[in-house]
Amino acid sequence: MTVIVHDSSAILERSTARLRYLRALGGIVQREWLRFLRQHGRLAAAVVRPLIWLAVFSAGFRSALGLSITPPYHTYILYEVYLVPGLAAMMLLFHGMQTSLSMVYDREMGSMRVLLTSPLPRWYLLGARLVATTVVIIPLVIGFMLVARLWDVRPPMLGYLAVLPAVLLSGLMLGAFGLLLSSMIRQLENFAGVMNFVIFPMFFTSTALYPIWRLEDADVFLARLAELNPFTYAVELIRFSLYLRINLLALSVVVFGTLVFLALAVLGYQPERAWSIRRADA
Amino acid sequence: MRVLSAAAVFGLILATIAPAAAESIFVSNEQDNSVSVVDGTSLKVVATIPVGRRPRGILASPDGKAVYVAEGDDNRIDVIDPIARKLVGSLPSGKDPEQFALDPQGKHIFIANEDDNEVSDLDIAKKAVIGTVPVGVEPEGMAMSHDGKLVACTSETTSMVHLIDAHSLKPVANILVDPRPRSVIFSPDDKVIWVSSEVLGTVTAIDVASHKVLGHVRFAVPGLTREQVRAVGLEQTRNGKRVFVSLGSANRVAEIDPVSYKVKRYFLVGKRVWHVAVSPDQKRLYTANGNSGDISVVNLEDNEVTRSIPVGRGPWGVTVVP
Numbered sequence: 001m002t003v004i005v006h007d008s009s010a011i012l013e014r015s016t017a018r019l020r021y022l023r024a025l026g027g028i029v030q031r032e033w034l035r036f037l038r039q040h041g042r043l044a045a046a047v048v049r050p051l052i053w054l055a056v057f058s059a060g061f062r063s064a065l066g067l068s069i070t071p072p073y074h075t076y077i078l079y080e081v082y083l084v085p086g087l088a089a090m091m092l093l094f095h096g097m098q099t100s101l102s103m104v105y106d107r108e109m110g111s112m113r114v115l116l117t118s119p120l121p122r123w124y125l126l127g128a129r130l131v132a133t134t135v136v137i138i139p140l141v142i143g144f145m146l147v148a149r150l151w152d153v154r155p156p157m158l159g160y161l162a163v164l165p166a167v168l169l170s171g172l173m174l175g176a177f178g179l180l181l182s183s184m185i186r187q188l189e190n191f192a193g194v195m196n197f198v199i200f201p202m203f204f205t206s207t208a209l210y211p212i213w214r215l216e217d218a219d220v221f222l223a224r225l226a227e228l229n230p231f232t233y234a235v236e237l238i239r240f241s242l243y244l245r246i247n248l249l250a251l252s253v254v255v256f257g258t259l260v261f262l263a264l265a266v267l268g269y270q271p272e273r274a275w276s277i278r279r280a281d282a
Numbered sequence: 283m284r285v286l287s288a289a290a291v292f293g294l295i296l297a298t299i300a301p302a303a304a305e306s307i308f309v310s311n312e313q314d315n316s317v318s319v320v321d322g323t324s325l326k327v328v329a330t331i332p333v334g335r336r337p338r339g340i341l342a343s344p345d346g347k348a349v350y351v352a353e354g355d356d357n358r359i360d361v362i363d364p365i366a367r368k369l370v371g372s373l374p375s376g377k378d379p380e381q382f383a384l385d386p387q388g389k390h391i392f393i394a395n396e397d398d399n400e401v402s403d404l405d406i407a408k409k410a411v412i413g414t415v416p417v418g419v420e421p422e423g424m425a426m427s428h429d430g431k432l433v434a435c436t437s438e439t440t441s442m443v444h445l446i447d448a449h450s451l452k453p454v455a456n457i458l459v460d461p462r463p464r465s466v467i468f469s470p471d472d473k474v475i476w477v478s479s480e481v482l483g484t485v486t487a488i489d490v491a492s493h494k495v496l497g498h499v500r501f502a503v504p505g506l507t508r509e510q511v512r513a514v515g516l517e518q519t520r521n522g523k524r525v526f527v528s529l530g531s532a533n534r535v536a537e538i539d540p541v542s543y544k545v546k547r548y549f550l551v552g553k554r555v556w557h558v559a560v561s562p563d564q565k566r567l568y569t570a571n572g573n574s575g576d577i578s579v580v581n582l583e584d585n586e587v588t589r590s591i592p593v594g595r596g597p598w599g600v601t602v603v604p
Contacts, residue, residue, distance in 0.1 A: 066533050066550045068574075075578055075590040076533065076550050154586070 024120050025128045032132040035102075046095065046137065050087035050144050057083055057209075058151055070211045072243040084148045085239035086208025088141050088163075092134075092171045093231060097199050099133040100178030104185050116269070123266045130179060130262065134171035141167050145242070159242040166241035170234035173254045176261035177230070183268025206232040230257045305561055306364060306603045307568050308349050309577055310337040311594025317351055318593035319367050322561070322602070325579065325591055329367040333360045339381040339424075340599035343388040349601060350391065352379035359391065359404070364603040373409050376402040381465070383426040383433060385448065392433045392448070394421035401435050401444075403451060415451045417444045423465040427472040432490070434475050436463035443477050443488070457493050460484045465516040465557075469540070478513035478527055485513050485527050487543065497543030503532050515557035519564050524582070526567055528555040535569055535580065549587050551578035556597070562604040570597035 036043065058080035066076035073081075106112035115125055142160060145153075181194060205225040207215070215223040226232050233253035240247035305322035310333075317337060319329040334353025342349050342364065349362040352375060359373040359382070375382075376395040379402075383392045391404040395414075401421060403413040418437025425434040426448065433446040441461050445454040460479030467476050474496060477486045487497040501511045512530030518540070525538040534548040535558060552571025559568050560582070567580040571590070577597060578590045 069590055075587045076552060076574075078550060 021120060021124065024118060024125065025131070028115075028125075028128045029132040029135065032129070032136050036136045042098065043140075046091055046140050047144060049094065050091055051147065053087050053090070054080060054083060054148060054151060067211065068213070070213065072240045072245040072247075078152070080148070080151045081153050082211065083209070084145060084151075084153045085242055086206070086235050088145055088167065088238050089170060089174075089206075089208060089231065089235040090203055091141050091144060092137060092167065092174045092234065093199060093203060095133070095137040096171065096174030096176075096178035097181070097194055098178075099175055100182035100185070100194065103129075103179065103182035107182075122269055123262075126179060126266055126269060127262065130172060130175045134168060134175050137171060138164070138167055141171075155242045156244055159244055162244050163238055163241040166237045169251075169254050169258065170237055173230065173234060173258040173261065176258050176265060179265035180261045180268060183265050202229060202231040205229050206235055208232075208235045230254070233257070304604075307559075307577065308340055308342070308362070308364065308601050308603065309568075309570055309593045309597045310340040310351055310599040311575075311596055312336055312338055312572070312598040313596035314594035316594050317349070317362060318597075319364075320577065320591055320593065322566075325589055327591065327593060330594065331362060331367060331369055333362070333369060334358060334372070338598045339379065340601050341382065341384050342601045342603045343384065344386060345388060346603050348388075349603065350382070350384070351599075352382055352393065354378050354380055354396075359393070373404055373406065374411055375404060376400070376411055376414065381422060381424045383424040385426055386428060386430045390448075392424055392426060392435075394424050394435055396420055396422065399437070401433065401446065401451075413451045415446055415453065417446075417453075418442045418456070423463060423477070425466045425468050425475070427468045427490075428470060429472055432468075432472070434466045434468065436466050436477060438462045438464070438480075441479075443475065445475075445490070445493075455493050457488060459486050459488075464514045467516045467518055469518060470520055470522045474540075476516050476518065476525060478516050480512045480514060480530070483508065483511035483513045483529065483532075485516070485525075485538065487540070499527075499538050499543050499545065501527075501529060501532070501534075501536050501545060501548075503529065503534055503548055506532050514555070515569075517558045517560050517567070519560055519582075521564070526558050526560070528558050528569060530554055530556070531573075533571075535567065547585060549578075549580050549585075551580070551587060552576045552590050557599045559600045559602050561602050568600045568602060570600040572596050572598060 067082055206229050207226055212223055215226055233250040236247050237250035237254050307320040309318045315335050317331045317333050318327050321328045333351050335355035337351045337353055339352035349364050351360045353360055357375055357377050359375045360369055361371045363370045375393050378395055378397040379393045380396050381394050389406055393402045395402055399419050400414045400416045402411045405412045417435050418440025420438040421435050422438045423436035431448055433448050435444045441459055443457050443459055443466055447454055459477050461481040462479055463477050464480045465478045473490055475488050475490055483501055485499040486495055489496050503511055511532040513527050514530045515528035517526045525540050527536045529536055531554050533553055535551055536548050537546045539546050551569045552574035554573035555569045556572045557570050565582055567582055569578045575595050576590045576592045579588050581588050
């Protein structure tokens with residue numbers, strides 16, 4: 001009899017524990033949603049930024065005669081067709097970095113402390129926040145790719161479905177990278193540095209704007225940099241998925257990158273081993 | 283249920299990927315002295331047939347049992363068996379044959395002899411040129427009316443299109459067109475001829491009976507200068523509703539509405555597209571891209587360029603055998 005009571009209490013404990021985890025995730029997702037939706041400027045910027053890039057860049061003459069064939073494309077494409085997956089990844093990159101900004105802000109304002117004092121494990125809280133921040137941007141990314149149809153960028157309709165996991169994974173990797181950065185940034189003001197030293201270099205030394213062969217033509221060093229840049233693989237994962245193909249290398253790099261960045265970020269957020277504290281000590 | 287929907291999704295994917303038909307596409311490679319054969323289902327090169335020097339004009343016989351290729355530097359027309367994918371013979375053509383036209387019965391070939399400024403009438407059964415007719419300087423484009431009564435020929439330097447009686451080989455009319463006319467085709471009802479002019483990049487529709495110009499089409503490809511747009515190859519679907527023009531170094535094929543004479547759309551294809559061919563079921567357009575060494579496949583149902591397939595060097599002409 002007592003055994004049964006013990007068992008049921010254990011079950012109860014487990015289920016309340018599970019409930020706690022879910023409630024925490026729900027709370028975090030809800031907070032991110034509300035925050036994102038209320039930041040009208042940021043919301044608008046997230047959509048308008050890639051559209052401006054698309055409009056301005058696709059007007060360039062270099063696109064008029066078509067780009068040579070590179071997988072996953074089966075034929076010649078206009079530059080705007082090439083550009084769209086890169087710009088979708090750019091949305092994720094900006095979003096991931098802005099999230100890292102808000103992380104620093106949260107820490108300064110104290111709401112981060114509230115979150116991290118929750119009894120749930122730190123890796124879970126950070127992971128939940130990462131998932132929450134990534135999920136909010138996905139509809140916008142897909143929306144942008146749909147709007148790009150106005151520029152005659154028309155991947156197969158199934159591609160918009162197939163690209164969802166790729167967008168989520170890439171968003172997670174870039175978000176985890178942002179988390180890692182936020183664990184290392186002490187002040188809000190340092191975000192300008194993130195823009196200059198992280199977002200732009202990552203974006204420009206990737207295959208977002210030009211295929212590898214074109215980078216090689218310009219500068220072999222640039223091409224090698226692009227091959228070492230994790231952002232390249234986020235772009236290619238999205239590009240291939242949008243055209244219903246799987247790029248295994250890109251997939252592996254993005255999954256591996258997510259895990260490594262997240263692990264380092266969790267490590268960085270351990271109060272006793274925080275990079276910032278260690279740096280402050282030094 | 284889940285299995286069913288998964289199967290449905292898989293089927294949908296297959297349907298979007300699977301190319302269409304069991305036809306063969308024959309492409310003349312001007313710089314490789316060969317003809318590439320592309321399978322219409324797998325869209326892969328399944329054979330490369332060595333032919334004479336400088337193969338350009340290429341056409342399949344009406345019964346689909348022979349493919350003819352004009353060999354400009356060998357002054358002959360080679361005959362390919364499309365089933366065996368082998369060269370089975372050759373026919374005399376007169377000097378420097380480039381484009382040619384087949385009569386609807388498949389008994390005669392009318393050939394433009396660029397160097398001699400004349401059109402030769404080749405009797406296929408006799409394997410002999412049985413007549414010639416002088417035309418303007420540098421004859422190039424050739425077409426035959428579907429009723430077999432008229433031959434049309436463009437002369438590049440004279441900038442004219444000549445209408446010739448196919449039986450008497452007498453000129454019927456000489457009509458002035460825009461500079462360097464490259465190709466000519468008859469509409470399916472034989473009432474209109476379409477002529478492409480390379481220098482200005484224009485296409486002119488001319489009434490066959492009155493010799494009057496019915497329509498004049500100019501092309502404006504976004505991002506390209508007028509000089510980059512040349513008009514070369516021409517094709518019209520059997521129902522007469524769609525006319526296609528290859529725009530050379532603009533890397534585009536334009537579709538013209540034959541009623542309004544307006545450009546409906548541009549298809550981005552490979553570099554320096556020469557000639558084009560519509561599949562027998564009228565669902566696909568194949569283009570020979572001279573500078574990128576490939577052919578592009580245009581799905582005419584979705585109006586999408588689906589694929590480009592590398593062939594030999596300097597693809598010039600293309601024809602489809604069912």
